[in-house]
Amino acid sequence: MNILAHGYLSGRNTELLIGNFIGDFIKGDPASARHDLTPGEIAGVRLHRAIDTFTDAHPDVAAVRDLLHPRCHKYAGAAVDIFFDHFLAANFQAITGEPFPVFVSYFYQALQDNVVRLPASAMRMADYMIRQDWLTSYQYLEGIDRSLKGVSRRTVYPSGLDTAIEDLEQYYDQIYSHFTYFWTALVEHIRPIRTALIATL
Numbered sequence: 001m002n003i004l005a006h007g008y009l010s011g012r013n014t015e016l017l018i019g020n021f022i023g024d025f026i027k028g029d030p031a032s033a034r035h036d037l038t039p040g041e042i043a044g045v046r047l048h049r050a051i052d053t054f055t056d057a058h059p060d061v062a063a064v065r066d067l068l069h070p071r072c073h074k075y076a077g078a079a080v081d082i083f084f085d086h087f088l089a090a091n092f093q094a095i096t097g098e099p100f101p102v103f104v105s106y107f108y109q110a111l112q113d114n115v116v117r118l119p120a121s122a123m124r125m126a127d128y129m130i131r132q133d134w135l136t137s138y139q140y141l142e143g144i145d146r147s148l149k150g151v152s153r154r155t156v157y158p159s160g161l162d163t164a165i166e167d168l169e170q171y172y173d174q175i176y177s178h179f180t181y182f183w184t185a186l187v188e189h190i191r192p193i194r195t196a197l198i199a200t201l
Helices: 003-008 014-021 039-057 059-090 092-096 100-113 120-131 141-154 165-170 172-199
Strands: none
Touching: 003 014, 003 039, 003 059, 003 100, 014 039, 014 100, 014 172, 039 059, 039 172, 059 092, 059 141, 059 165, 059 172, 092 100, 100 120, 141 165, 165 172
8 A cells, every 4th residue: 555655666757667566456476477578567566565674574574563553453454554655745845855745746647657557456545646646645644544444444344444543643653653664764775676576677
């Protein structure tokens, strides 16, 4: 669910961005002919998986998952992803040096220009995301609450996500501190991986 983080870490490479965006929709080997992906899109899927692997194992992410577990149980990881995208969106220019609206415009345009490259389910998500301007809304607690409630409606079991905004409000500074340490480590970890993937194209 951390759409913004995945998008930003694609490094303004559109093929990587597309592969990264569809990463959760591609099962098995992304280079398999059944997926019909370009080399850049394959690299993007691999980048997506590298981000997820690092994120899932990071102690600051685990600390926030533990904090949210009493409410969200096995869905705590989904809440962490959404919360961390909030902190990235709300502090985007300070963190990246780039105006947030400029990046959002690039991201949406890249998806629109390459919509035929998206699997049907990813295409639907991109359409909702752009029409409802999810990324801009991530800056605000109201937008995060809407996103949490939307995910909650799609879970098989009760998730606690519909009220998880209460945990974000209660532990805001604590979660932001964990995000800050995690984000610095993630950027440092992913930079050489992205460079190596691009070098293979």
